[in-house]
Amino acid sequence: MMSISKKIFSRSLFLFHLGGSACNNCDIEILDALTPKYDLERFGIIAVGSIRHADVILLSGIFNKKSAIRVRRMYEQAPKPVIVLAIGGCACSGLIFQDSYNWDVPVGDYIPIDAYVAGCPPKPEAIIAAITQVVDKLRNPAAAGAD
Amino acid sequence: MGKGEGVIAIAQFLFFPGLVFTAAAGLLTSWFDRKLTARVQMRKGPPLLQPFYDVAKLFVKETCVPEGTLSWFFLSAPLIGVAGVTLASTILCQAMWAPQDIFAGDLIVVMYLLALPSLSMILGAFASQNPLASLGGSREMKLIMAYELPFILVACVPIIAARSIQLADILAAPPVAHQFSGLLALLVALIAMQARLTRVPFDIPEAECELGSGVLIEYSGPPLAMYKLTQAMMLFTGPVFLLVLYAGGIPFSEGWLAAGLGLLKFLSIVTLVVLIRNTAPRLRIDQAMRLLWGPVTLAAIMSLVLVYWGL
Amino acid sequence: MSGAADNHGDETVRQIKSALGERVLDFQQRSPKRIYLEVDAQNITETAAVMSDELRGRLQTASAVDGPQKIEILYHWAFDSIGLVVSVRTRIDREQPEIASITTICPSAHWIEREMWELMGITFAGHPDMRHLLLLDDWPDGKYPLRRDYRKD
Numbered sequence: 001m002m003s004i005s006k007k008i009f010s011r012s013l014f015l016f017h018l019g020g021s022a023c024n025n026c027d028i029e030i031l032d033a034l035t036p037k038y039d040l041e042r043f044g045i046i047a048v049g050s051i052r053h054a055d056v057i058l059l060s061g062i063f064n065k066k067s068a069i070r071v072r073r074m075y076e077q078a079p080k081p082v083i084v085l086a087i088g089g090c091a092c093s094g095l096i097f098q099d100s101y102n103w104d105v106p107v108g109d110y111i112p113i114d115a116y117v118a119g120c121p122p123k124p125e126a127i128i129a130a131i132t133q134v135v136d137k138l139r140n141p142a143a144a145g146a147d
Numbered sequence: 148m149g150k151g152e153g154v155i156a157i158a159q160f161l162f163f164p165g166l167v168f169t170a171a172a173g174l175l176t177s178w179f180d181r182k183l184t185a186r187v188q189m190r191k192g193p194p195l196l197q198p199f200y201d202v203a204k205l206f207v208k209e210t211c212v213p214e215g216t217l218s219w220f221f222l223s224a225p226l227i228g229v230a231g232v233t234l235a236s237t238i239l240c241q242a243m244w245a246p247q248d249i250f251a252g253d254l255i256v257v258m259y260l261l262a263l264p265s266l267s268m269i270l271g272a273f274a275s276q277n278p279l280a281s282l283g284g285s286r287e288m289k290l291i292m293a294y295e296l297p298f299i300l301v302a303c304v305p306i307i308a309a310r311s312i313q314l315a316d317i318l319a320a321p322p323v324a325h326q327f328s329g330l331l332a333l334l335v336a337l338i339a340m341q342a343r344l345t346r347v348p349f350d351i352p353e354a355e356c357e358l359g360s361g362v363l364i365e366y367s368g369p370p371l372a373m374y375k376l377t378q379a380m381m382l383f384t385g386p387v388f389l390l391v392l393y394a395g396g397i398p399f400s401e402g403w404l405a406a407g408l409g410l411l412k413f414l415s416i417v418t419l420v421v422l423i424r425n426t427a428p429r430l431r432i433d434q435a436m437r438l439l440w441g442p443v444t445l446a447a448i449m450s451l452v453l454v455y456w457g458l
Numbered sequence: 459m460s461g462a463a464d465n466h467g468d469e470t471v472r473q474i475k476s477a478l479g480e481r482v483l484d485f486q487q488r489s490p491k492r493i494y495l496e497v498d499a500q501n502i503t504e505t506a507a508v509m510s511d512e513l514r515g516r517l518q519t520a521s522a523v524d525g526p527q528k529i530e531i532l533y534h535w536a537f538d539s540i541g542l543v544v545s546v547r548t549r550i551d552r553e554q555p556e557i558a559s560i561t562t563i564c565p566s567a568h569w570i571e572r573e574m575w576e577l578m579g580i581t582f583a584g585h586p587d588m589r590h591l592l593l594l595d596d597w598p599d600g601k602y603p604l605r606r607d608y609r610k611d
Contacts, residue, residue: 008203036185039185042190042192044193044200050363052365053367079367079368080209
């Protein structure tokens with residue numbers, strides 16, 4: 001029964017873009033991935049405006065000490081199951097802000113992240129590849145190893 | 148009404164032409180909407196069963212109830228809409244395909260029932276304890292006031308033309324869209340239907356960018372699935388209602404050619420709804436009210452006058 | 459258009475000079491649209507009153523710099539109708555950085571003075587609501603990130 005629900009979940013993913021204080025390049029690349037050129041809707045992926053409708057949370061930008069607490073709150077508001085993707089170097093590791101006075105740990109220490117998409121900014125193809133990898137892992141849990 | 152007839156009636160409500168049939172038809176129409184939108188935007192679009200996956204997926208998610216609300220109220224508000232549109236669709240399809248089961252005043256009942264989905268959205272919005280939802284809910288209320296006026300006016304056009312208020316008589320009479328007044332009435336009803344379906348240019352209550360999904364902002368899981376299902380079913384029932392009133396419905400009793408033509412008419416109304424949705428910008432609520440109470444109502448009154456003169 | 463700006467700009471410059479008079483320590487017009495003044499820190503409220511109320515300038519923002527000897531604060535007033543920006547510089551001691559708040563005169567200084575306090579350590583006397591803006595509410599006292607001697611621990 002679990003696997004059927006995972007398969008259904010993998011066929012219809014609603015994307016929610018949760019931005020930290022980004023320079024907006026990653027935001028633009030996420031926006032590009034949602035344009036007709038890449039047509040994510042044929043995979044069942046559409047963008048939604050409320051965290052309560054989200055199945056995939058795309059984190060972009062740098063999350064400092066203040067906003068990381070809020071991100072934790074937003075993650076708790078998302079109905080489970082939810083997949084979290086960290087888009088861009090800042091969301092993955094802090095990148096050039098690692099020595100900043102307002103940053104202490106990567107946002108992965110605040111909320112569980114399922115996939116990291118490195119890049120500054122990553123191309124829409126990379127973002128889509130991460131989403132499809134996550135979808136494959138959902139559909140074939142045996143092939144990808146334990147959950 | 149005997150016990151057997153009661154069981155048949157419940158089965159009709161639940162399966163055909165009730166809940167299961169309307170849900171399936173609505174979700175398929177919703178696919179048609181999304182596929183046509185995709186083609187207009189020069190891309191491929193979702194697979195046929197995508198709307199079914201969307202609704203099924205929402206049953207896999209957990210339900211979050213906001214703090215400080217009446218949870219039974221919050222959770223049951225979506226069901227009002229489902230019940231309303233299912234019953235309306237049952238009556239309409241019965242009128243088209245089993246006209247022996249008529250009752251007097253079924254047109255009025257259908258018009259009341261079609262108000263329930265919008266009402267359930269408002270109830271859900273105010274049960275959400277969220278200022279953005281309240282904003283969306285108040286705009287939906289204004290929108291209802293705006294589109295119900297011209298809609299009720301033009302619903303009188305086929306009544307006057309057929310000299311009867313029963314759906315079966317309206318269907319039996321020649322379709323009023325063949326007359327000029329009927330065509331005008333159909334156009335007005337189309338615009339009012341666009342508002343009832345909260346499609347662009349009238350989707351201000353559920354504006355994604357502006358209000359973060361407005362009325363539905365706090366809904367998740369199965370209750371949200373019920374709302375999405377209601378919207379899909381309205382996308383089926385609304386155009387069917389327009390067809391029944393103005394273009395003779397989708398008759399299966401007169402052979403396959405007439406039925407195919409009816410289906411084509413249905414798809415062309417849905418196509419019009421989708422094309423308007425893809426080409427129009429979103430109107431502010433005051434612009435929408437001014438439009439619906441101004442030129443649209445004027446056209447509705449004109450069509451009433453014309454049909455009274457027999458045009 | 460720039461001709462008109464020059465004429466009105468000259469008129470505004472004359473008005474500034476006549477209203478502030480002795481308080482202007484330095485005056486530079488580096489381009490037709492940019493003027494730099496220096497005033498003493500204790501005259502800042504009067505200067506703000508002249509720029510905002512008398513001359514109807516709009517306080518765009520303020521910037522603080524940890525300079526070589528002292529901390530400098532620049533207040534930037536814009537005169538939108540003529541496209542002129544006047545920057546007023548004051549210098550204050552790094553050991554005891556205090557200056558009067560101009561929030562009561564220019565309400566738009568409210569948040570920027572909060573930011574200057576928390577990041578540079580400047581005390582604004584008379585500010586109605588001095589609390590953290592960008593940093594966490596429990597940020598340790600006495601640690602001002604944009605000072606030269608700040609080290610992340």
